[in-house]
Amino acid sequence: MSKGRNNPMRRRPGFRPDIWLQRHLQVALASLGRLTHAPLGTLMTAAVIGIALALPIGLHVMLNNLQNVSGGWESGASISLFLKQEISDKQAAALSKKLRLHQRIKSIQVISKASAMAEFRRLSGFGDALETLDSNPLPALLVILPKDEYSTPETAQLLVRELGLLPETDIVQLDLQWVRRLQAITEIAQRAVLVLATLLGLAVLLIIGNTIRLEIQNRHAEIEITKLIGATNGFIRRPFLYTGLWYGLFGGIIAWLLVAISILLISGPVAQLAMLYQSAFDLSSLDITTTLLLLAGSAGLGLLGSWIAVGRHLSAIEPS
Amino acid sequence: MIHFDNVSKRYPGGHTGLAGVSFRIEAGEMVFLTGHSGAGKSTLLKLIGLLERSSGGQVHVNDRNLTRLKNSQIPYHRREVGMIFQDHRLLNDRTVFDNVALPLVVSGMGYKEISRRVRAALDKVGLLNKEKAAPITLSGGEQQRVGIARAVVSKPPLVLADEPTGNLDPKLSQEIMELFGWFNQVGVTLLIATHDLDLISRMDKRILTLHNGQLVQDTGKTE
Numbered sequence: 001m002s003k004g005r006n007n008p009m010r011r012r013p014g015f016r017p018d019i020w021l022q023r024h025l026q027v028a029l030a031s032l033g034r035l036t037h038a039p040l041g042t043l044m045t046a047a048v049i050g051i052a053l054a055l056p057i058g059l060h061v062m063l064n065n066l067q068n069v070s071g072g073w074e075s076g077a078s079i080s081l082f083l084k085q086e087i088s089d090k091q092a093a094a095l096s097k098k099l100r101l102h103q104r105i106k107s108i109q110v111i112s113k114a115s116a117m118a119e120f121r122r123l124s125g126f127g128d129a130l131e132t133l134d135s136n137p138l139p140a141l142l143v144i145l146p147k148d149e150y151s152t153p154e155t156a157q158l159l160v161r162e163l164g165l166l167p168e169t170d171i172v173q174l175d176l177q178w179v180r181r182l183q184a185i186t187e188i189a190q191r192a193v194l195v196l197a198t199l200l201g202l203a204v205l206l207i208i209g210n211t212i213r214l215e216i217q218n219r220h221a222e223i224e225i226t227k228l229i230g231a232t233n234g235f236i237r238r239p240f241l242y243t244g245l246w247y248g249l250f251g252g253i254i255a256w257l258l259v260a261i262s263i264l265l266i267s268g269p270v271a272q273l274a275m276l277y278q279s280a281f282d283l284s285s286l287d288i289t290t291t292l293l294l295l296a297g298s299a300g301l302g303l304l305g306s307w308i309a310v311g312r313h314l315s316a317i318e319p320s
Numbered sequence: 321m322i323h324f325d326n327v328s329k330r331y332p333g334g335h336t337g338l339a340g341v342s343f344r345i346e347a348g349e350m351v352f353l354t355g356h357s358g359a360g361k362s363t364l365l366k367l368i369g370l371l372e373r374s375s376g377g378q379v380h381v382n383d384r385n386l387t388r389l390k391n392s393q394i395p396y397h398r399r400e401v402g403m404i405f406q407d408h409r410l411l412n413d414r415t416v417f418d419n420v421a422l423p424l425v426v427s428g429m430g431y432k433e434i435s436r437r438v439r440a441a442l443d444k445v446g447l448l449n450k451e452k453a454a455p456i457t458l459s460g461g462e463q464q465r466v467g468i469a470r471a472v473v474s475k476p477p478l479v480l481a482d483e484p485t486g487n488l489d490p491k492l493s494q495e496i497m498e499l500f501g502w503f504n505q506v507g508v509t510l511l512i513a514t515h516d517l518d519l520i521s522r523m524d525k526r527i528l529t530l531h532n533g534q535l536v537q538d539t540g541k542t543e
Contacts, residue, residue, distance in 0.1 A: 015428075016428070016430070018430075019428055019429070019430045020428070022430070022431065023425075023428065221409075221411075222411055222413075224409075225409050225410075225411060225422075226422065226426065227395070227398075228369070228371070228398065228403060228409065229398065229399075229403075229422050229423045229426055229470070230395045230396065230397075230398035230399035230423060230426055230427065231395060231426040232392075232395045232426075233395075235395075235426055318371075319371050320366075320371060320372075
């Protein structure tokens with residue numbers, strides 16, 4: 001038995017969570033420090049990742065906005081019930097009273113023949129021409145707002161069919177066809193964004209994988225020496241994984257900035273457009289959830305990319 | 321401590337590194353390994369540090385059968401074998417302190433304990449005042465002493481040295497050997513490969529001589 005073996009200082013240290021955490025923190029900071037030593041190179045790699053991520057994220061945000069707008073239109077969907085010409089304002093009022101009790105109807109606004117005429121005169125500019133008419137050609141109109149649970153295109157359709165059967169009804173209009181078409185288009189666009197996001201996510205994996213591969217090559221000697229000294233593969237892998245994580249995170253931050261700036265740039269014209277439509281629509285930017293998902297996702301991509309690279313290239317380095 | 325039983329090493333392409341080598345080194349011994357270049361000195365050391373695996377025979381180190389050791393266990397084996405190289409193999413982008421600390425960092429030791437041990441090791445090799453220096457700024461002899469401090473900082477029971485004085489002048493070589501002698505006195509087993517026969521003859525220790533991969537001479541234990 002050697003004296004060395006009996007030396008109490010030679011005990012293999014057991015697992016200590018505090019030291020483990022300390023080590024991780026140190027490695028994380030060290031790999032961060034290494035990246036800041038070459039700020040330009042780091043920035044360029046992160047920018048490439050950022051641009052690749054900004055594209056699908058930006059499109060996603062735009063689609064969300066589009067859905068918000070069309071969603072607002074849809075839930076405000078009202079049914080226009082044009083009554084037959086011969087139905088008088090009085091009869092219209094009576095009908096509205098009856099329909100108000102209907103379980104699917106929230107409210108009804110009666111637009112009498114007279115007020116329809118007044119509105120038409122005001123908006124159309126045909127005021128003088130209308131004076132020459134003997135009688136009011138406009139029908140009475142009931143603007144019916146379905147209850148919230150019956151206001152989707154599908155459920156409102158049932159009500160439309162029911163109202164169409166009323167003897168007083170001339171035409172029932174639920175003008176949601178175009179909203180539906182828009183929705184269908186939005187859905188296709190969403191799929192396209194998903195495909196694009198997948199492809200660009202793969203690109204990010206490749207970028208990070210390649211960066212880490214070069215990093216491993218640069219630190220070949222260091223890896224060899226650390227292995228000689230008894231470092232486990234996990235120990236050697238760690239700084240590279242953190243490097244990948246940082247790249248991903250920086251890329252995510254850059255992507256966030258790009259999207260936020262782009263939204264800021266187009267929000268002015270959008271507000272103007274919304275004003276023309278007398279809408280108070282406000283272009284929404286990245287919310288907290290999306291932001292956190294973006295950052296976590298990009299950091300995760302970085303980690304995954306470096307994991308793949310490290311797995312492929314690290315085991316090839318053995319000391320000699 | 322080290323037991324070779326009919327160990328051979330053949331390289332792909334037919335070159336023979338070692339052929340049927342058997343010997344036993346007890347714990348606490350200091351042994352020199354010598355022979356012409358290409359005789360198999362480095363191969364023998366590499367088999368002990370598991371930088372390479374033998375193609376035949378059994379290698380036991382520290383009561384551990386290396387022939388059967390799984391790859392995943394190699395790092396833990398290497399932590400118990402301090403290795404010193406002719407070319408030092410230091411990390412030139414780290415300070416002397418960080419270089420010496422590496423084996424302790426690798427084994428997951430806390431910073432305070434690391435700091436204490438590294439200073440003790442640097443003090444032993446006379447480089448305590450150079451702890452913040454970059455290895456590249458040191459002389460060859462100093463760099464080798466950093467390498468030695470790194471090899472012994474984790475207090476391994478066994479230290480291997482491959483031509484540790486290969487690039488040093490006689491005076492520095494003598495200093496290095498005295499350092500090894502001191503480690504041996506505190507219980508470390510040492511196996512030192514060298515072709516500096518002058519130096520060995522002055523040390524009066526056991527000598528293993530290799531020739532074309534075969535053990536041709538063993539002066540036996542000197543006690």
